[in-house]
Amino acid sequence: MAVTLPRPHRDDLRIAAGGLLGGLFLWGVGLYSRTRDDPIILVDRTWAVLVPLVVTAGCELLRRSRPRTALIIGTLAIAADLVTRGSLATLVMFTDLMYAAVLYGSLGMARRLPWITGMVTVVLTVGPVAAWRKPEAxxxxxxxxLVTFTPAATGWIVRNHRDTAVAERLRAEQTALLAEIDRAQAVTAERARMARELHDMVANHLSAIAIHSTAALSLDDPKTSKDALAVIRENSVEGLAEMRRLIGILRDDSGDLEPAAAPTLDGLxxxxxxxxxxxxxxxxxxxHDARLPAPVELAAYRIVQESLTNALKHASPGRVTVTVAQLDGSLCVRVTSPYGDRDGPRAPGSGAGLIGMEERAALLDGTFEAGPEGRGPVKVWTVRATLPLTHRTLGTDGGSE
Known part of the structure; x- marks a missing residue:
């Protein structure tokens, strides 16, 4: 099976071409690393210098894609260069191959090369001095x-800086992503909160208006129509006031309107x-106690308010009971209304009220139940909510109406 080599990087092409052209120039003008009388020279042919030069330049094409292979072949080429008159260009390209092997190679190789080259440097420093006992050794x-340890150490330093920069960039991207997720969740939570407040404040008045306007239109009785219109006017004025207050809260960015606007159990x-x-x-x-946590009071008030609105729209004729009691560290809310067969609701509903009540209880780690009870002809619709008086989110939810 044929092995397909990866396409060289543009910078690697430039490095290989520059090294090869530089080596050819030095060879052309007769500049070599060693003189003819150097005892290490085994092949005293001018063309012999070109073989390691060309091989090393070819290795430069693999410095980024196959750094280990390039270093192994380059090491053999520099060893061959040592027995010729030598080329400075071959030596410089070998140092680059050592640097690239640490920078682009595997982490294990990058860690080992500085130690290996350091040990080789120490051995070739101490050994000749001990053997020849001459300072020139x-x-x-x-x-x-300079040829092995210095480029390896430089590559390790550059690699560490590069990896640190990559890690910091990834950390910054993750931080930005988490911030965007938090922002989106905050916007969603705020939209849900405002939807609950808008529904609970306005639905009661609009339901009463719809029911009494229907009565005024269907009954040909001036007194009944007048009473219905009075109720319609009262609910219209109150609903308009609630809407204006809510709009004021949305437009005001100082936060001064929110604490004073939250209803309490005193308003039941x-x-x-x-x-x-x-x-x-x-x-x-x-x-209940005179003072309760503001989020608990607001949630209980809104649950009673929505339960009464649902009773006005859906309940059969009969008594509606509202019970609010403090028991075992919780505030218990219970609203019952007659439940039976009807032709349909007295005013249209969307079901958002039950969802809003359940969300209010869940935000305080409370419980919520709503449904019919009893058998036979006597049935009631019961709404139950248990709201703990101590919770980590107190003061962060509905209390900031």
């Missing part, structure tokens, strides 16, 4: 260190009174 170690009496005005037979039984 140190030049062998210095030369070996007024809430049930308004439900009686709209035609519900409501009783209220509320026993």
């Amino acid at each position: 140190l030049l062998i170690g210095v030369f070996t260190g 009496e007024a809430l049930t009174k308004g439900a009686r005005t709209n035609g519900l037979d409501v009783t209220l039984d509320a026993t």
